[in-house]
Amino acid sequence: MGAVDTVVDMGAAITMASGFYHAFEQDGLNQPIVATIGDSTFYHSGTAGLINAVYNGARFILVILDNLITAMTGMQPxxxxxxxxxxxxxxxxxxxxVVKGCGIDFIETIDPYDTKAMTAVLKKATKYVESPDGGIAVIIARHPCVIAYRGEAVSNPxxxxxTDDCTECNFCLDRFECPALYHDEALGRTTINQALCVQCGVCLQVCPKGAIVRNAERGMRNAE
Structure with missing residues (x-):
């Protein structure tokens, strides 16, 4: 996805973030760094890197994407x-x-489907990382996988x-990147693929124009 600038291999995010921090610090730069890693990958190969980063005084935000499953390799627990x-x-x-045992003092667990709460935690983590006594801030973004836990993940579809209020600003396509949202070339507009939509409702919080609404609203245009 476009939000991830550098991808090397499974579990490399933490050690790369640590290396980036020390490289920037050496050059006198204060560059915000955010690393992301899946929950199963963190268990598999993230702990050693995190301990090393803490021990060597790195500062960055680590977001552990916890979907309670190993989705990448076959839905193993x-x-x-x-x-x-x-x-x-x-x-x-x-x-x-596990994170606390690695020496982390800042640990927050949040449901990323609540975008306002997630944004607030990211801001809080940023302040901690930049504070004199700060260090690595770990955010555990926990929400069940919509494939493995369909009923639990979307308990309130x-x-x-x-709607026609959509201005085709493409914010939802370029920044949110939900696979159910796409630009229909034939219709010349952003459309929802209902076969892919899991009805999580997160897009309601994301659209800057308020053009994505519950289907009970009036003034809608049809989706495929």
Missing amino acids: TPGIGIRADGSRGKSIPLER IPVII
């Missing part, structure tokens, strides 16, 4: 949910405890549609 690959029960190892 993660150590955080306490279920083994064969379905038997195992001891749950919460991300919060919100069907949406795009």
Whole structure:
């Protein structure tokens, strides 16, 4: 996605962020750094890098994208949910405890589907990183995978549609990047692919023009 500028390999985000910090610091630059890593990848190969970053005094924001599943390789469970690959029960190892054990003092867990709350936490984390006594701020962005946990992930479905208030600013396409939103060349407008829409309703919070509304509203235009 466009929000990620540098991708190397599985688990590299933390060590890269640490390296970027020290490179910028050496040149006297104060450059904001945000690293993202999945929950299963963090368990797999993120802890060593985080311990190293803390030990060497790096400063950046780490967002752990916790969808409670290993979606990338076949929907295997993660150590955080306490279920083994064969379905038997195992001891749950919460991300919060692992992160704290790596020496992190700033730990916030938030549902990223609440965009206002997520934005507020990011601002809070930025202040911590830049404070004299700050360090690495870890945000655990937790929301169940919409594929693996469809009923739980979207417990209150919100069907949406795009109204004629849409100005085709492309904010939703370029910045939000939901796969259900696309520009229909034939119609010449932004459209919702209802087959891909999971009805999470997050786009209602994102559209700067308020043109995406619940489908119970009037003045709508049809979506495919």
